[in-house]
Amino acid sequence: MKTLLKIIGIIILLIIVYAVIAILAFSKDYHYEKSVVINAPKEKVWQYVGSLKGYNMWDPFSKEIKNITITYSGEGDKMGDSYHWKGDDSEGEQSITETVLNEKLVTKLHFIKPFDGNAKGTFVLTPEGSGTKVTWKIDNELNTMMKVMKPMMDRNMDKMFGHGLDDLKKLSEK
Template sequence: MFAIGKQYHFETSMVVNAPIEKVYEQASSSKKFNEWNPWMDLDPNLKLTYSGTQGQPGDEYCWQGNDDVGQGCHVIIALVPNQKIATKMMFKKPFESDATSDIMLTNEGSATKVTWSMDCELDYPMNLMKLMMDSQMEDSYGKGLKKLKELVEK
């Protein structure tokens, strides 16, 4: 028998044909992030509240939606201009959990490589979901990165 640990890490990347500064601007504030956040499309009646200063640590949005999106908050905890956006997500419904997520930016010639990651700890029995989460995360994060690419390549 094998053991399934509690730690979960996921990351995916995409190269966008835009300068790093333009990508950073689109990723470093909650309101701009939500223009390409893949979960915004899951509930047309999603309620959002924003607090803090946009584009600064403490920039936060909280959401309340249908069963597909649940309820929680997402806050920027650290910014390294044109390199990294670090966030924390606090999920309240359908279950309580926390996760961290980073968006890392690196130059690829005149383009920008965007790497989006998430880390969390899943207690039993939720940790059994790890076996299926990668494909769901790739689908969601992939949709988001594709939207980001479309926005910044305009």
């Protein structure tokens, strides 16, 4: 029994040490990006990247939200257009802040639930051989608790961005 308590004590101590190091060492600035090459012209890919309605056809994050409802403001492809989502345990808004036809879309994400926060999402399309390279980026500022969770965030972002880009590729290559 004493050995088990020692092991538990060591594990708790290691978690505390990790948390302190993460809080002190990890930057508050968070950036993640992932790319895929799609065998389609950028004009075809843009249909699904250059508008919020097109994005929601392959967005992996909204697929994870139970009982989601999405309400659009505007057509979804112009500066200032936005949408609001609400579902079980999740709510937020995404609005277009910059757009360059067939090349770049930048959005502001405002998360309301489960945590309040803001992020910037970016899609960049560049020619790659006979196809299109799509780079999906997210940037935000981490609060203290999120700094501790950064390695888990990286794994989750890699998984979710991977699923989303795979679905985008399938849609665009039809």
